Amino acid sequence: xxxxxxxxxxxxxAFNEAVTAFERDEIPVGAVIVCNNKIIAKAHNLTETLxxxxxxxxxxxxxxxxxxxxGKYLQDCTLYVTLEPCxxxxxxxxxxxxxxxxxxxxxxxxxxxxxIGELHPKTEIISGIMENECSQLMKEFFLRKR
Amino acid sequence: xxxxxxxxxxxxxAFNEAVTAFERDEIPVGAVIVCNNKIIAKAHNLTETLxxxxxxxxxxxxxxxxxxxxGKYLQDCTLYVTLEPCxxxxxxxxxxxxxxxxxxxxxxxxxxxxxIGELHPKTEIISGIMENECSQLMKEFFLRKR
Numbered sequence: 001x002x003x004x005x006x007x008x009x010x011x012x013x014a015f016n017e018a019v020t021a022f023e024r025d026e027i028p029v030g031a032v033i034v035c036n037n038k039i040i041a042k043a044h045n046l047t048e049t050l051x052x053x054x055x056x057x058x059x060x061x062x063x064x065x066x067x068x069x070x071g072k073y074l075q076d077c078t079l080y081v082t083l084e085p086c087x088x089x090x091x092x093x094x095x096x097x098x099x100x101x102x103x104x105x106x107x108x109x110x111x112x113x114x115x116i117g118e119l120h121p122k123t124e125i126i127s128g129i130m131e132n133e134c135s136q137l138m139k140e141f142f143l144r145k146r
Numbered sequence: 147x148x149x150x151x152x153x154x155x156x157x158x159x160a161f162n163e164a165v166t167a168f169e170r171d172e173i174p175v176g177a178v179i180v181c182n183n184k185i186i187a188k189a190h191n192l193t194e195t196l197x198x199x200x201x202x203x204x205x206x207x208x209x210x211x212x213x214x215x216x217g218k219y220l221q222d223c224t225l226y227v228t229l230e231p232c233x234x235x236x237x238x239x240x241x242x243x244x245x246x247x248x249x250x251x252x253x254x255x256x257x258x259x260x261x262i263g264e265l266h267p268k269t270e271i272i273s274g275i276m277e278n279e280c281s282q283l284m285k286e287f288f289l290r291k292r
């Protein structure tokens with residue numbers, strides 16, 4: 001039997017969150033956190049709505065997942081996020097000891113890769129899932145902003 | 147007339163926040179954000195109480211200060227924090243474009259300096275204010291934990 005719960009499956013849901021952000025005039029980044037194929041947190045960027053630079057999709061998802069689990073470590077969890085996490089979110093993911101991070105589009109300017117290189121040694125990193133759609137949505141957003 | 151509002155003056159208040167954290171069995175880090183010599187945010191580490199790795203003193207102070215100001219950028223603000231900010235908090239401070247960051251004790255292992263080197267180009271960084279007291283409080287905490 002084919003596995004329904006692929007990385008693409010969950011990234012699609014993160015992407016839908018990013019579309020919601022787009023519609024709310026927020027930089028369109030969406031995230032979900034999955035534990036045993038169950039979505040335990042879902043969030044999108046809310047920095048404008050909350051006037052808070054810390055309100056990135058990943059930060060909210062980390063807080064929400066820890067709240068759901070009743071513990072602050074996200075072992076056995078996977079974060080799906082449409083854009084490469086920034087340094088702040090990379091630092092938060094480090095503290096969370098999350099098992100796996102899957103992101104869509106790369107962010108060469110602000111992404112964690114160029115600045116801190118890696119996350120926690122326990123964290124597997126996968127990139128490029130739905131890359132084109134995720135990066136296209138970002139481009140579309142900034143084009144409209146001009 | 148002597149200036150009452152020195153870096154030591156505000157660091158002392160951040161230190162008192164760290165002591166509160168200590169008493170609550172939280173890693174003893176405290177922070178205040180000051181704008182025109184007025185304290186607009188005050189926080190201490192709450193990662194255990196909230197079971198949330200993102201609940202560092204600085205993160206809460208940034209959110210709280212932005213809330214007070216009604217805007218997400220912390221220009222003309224200074225953060226006083228008892229310990230060198232980590233990568234997550236360094237990333238958040240970058241996004242906030244805060245004018246000045248003053249910290250007490252250095253954190254060679256987890257601090258932003260070793261990992262990302264700098265904050266926002268607009269941000270002045272001062273270190274070593276009340277360094278001994280701040281680092282002594284941390285040492286005392288971890289000694290008790292053994």
